[in-house]
Amino acid sequence: MPDRTDTRPPPRTELDELRASDRIFHALLDNAPILISTKDLQGNITMANRHFEILDGYNAATFVGSNVFELFPREIAEQLWRNDRIAALERRAIHEEESVYHRDKTLHTYMTVKFPLLDDEGQVYATCAVSTDITDAKAAQADSVTDELTGLKNRRYLNIRFSEEQKRARRDQRLLTLLLIDVDRFKEYNDSHGHPQGDQVLKAVADAMRQALSRPGDLSFRIGGDEFACLFASNSADESAALAEQIRADLAARLIPHQGNPPCGHVTLSLGLAFVAPDATLSQQEIYEQADQALYRAKHQGRNTVSR
Known part of the structure; x- marks a missing residue:
């Protein structure tokens, strides 16, 4: 029971x-x-x-x-x-x-x-x-790595992407290019025209960079003040130099007045190129130093030029 x-x-x-x-x-x-x-x-x-x-x-x-x-x-x-x-x-x-x-x-x-x-x-x-x-x-991530003025990525993002892009170029057997860009005598421009107008110049530089480097994988950065950088892969040093020249010529053709930048009298750029072959073992710092040296040569060759 x-x-x-x-x-x-x-x-x-x-x-x-x-x-x-x-x-x-x-x-x-x-x-x-x-x-x-x-x-x-x-x-x-x-x-x-x-x-x-x-x-x-x-x-x-x-x-x-x-x-x-x-x-x-x-x-x-x-x-x-x-x-x-x-x-x-x-x-x-x-x-x-x-x-x-x-x-x-x-x-x-x-x-x-x-x-x-x-x-x-x-x-x-x-x-x-x-x-x-x-x-x-x-x-939120994009905001943290984007320059508010120009809409380009910032130096932090360049540091994040550099190693990844170097590996990608090595895998694809292409030449990785680091391009550094400075606005010639930008301090003098700000002193003469004021910072609001200087901001418009920086936006124009960013626009010229976007016009030249519009392919998938092309990266453009504002890394501080009037300093810019581009990171992209190409098939040859000549191809990379041609893209840099396109940026230089585009901004020069805008004829933005700058009397403190003789002999041109308008806003111009100096650009320095460094190349990373697929089999290279250079560090990011070493590559950056090479591009910086090329930029130094461009300035001492009279500005408004591309050096490699």
């Missing part, structure tokens, strides 16, 4: 455990402030959590089952699908930044980890993506 005073709950069955786990899993999917999804090997969405409601064009009734190219603008779909394919083909987790539009039409950047899903035979049958919005963090 059972003991009616025993108030302990009956033991949980395996089915009870599964149901509890399933509730936890769905609660996580419904409430996690991240994007979690899976796709099959044809790019069709097979699962997506509730947070996808934040995306532009999301429709709960049709999202799951649709292809990534039906759901997103083509340039966005291509980046998403490319990363899925890498994870599936290479059978490994990858970490990439991806961009998608929110319902308010703003473009957001996500840090995404994508990894393959395997069946019982160890074959890849789908990929899973877990994405966290890093838009605000990237904006």
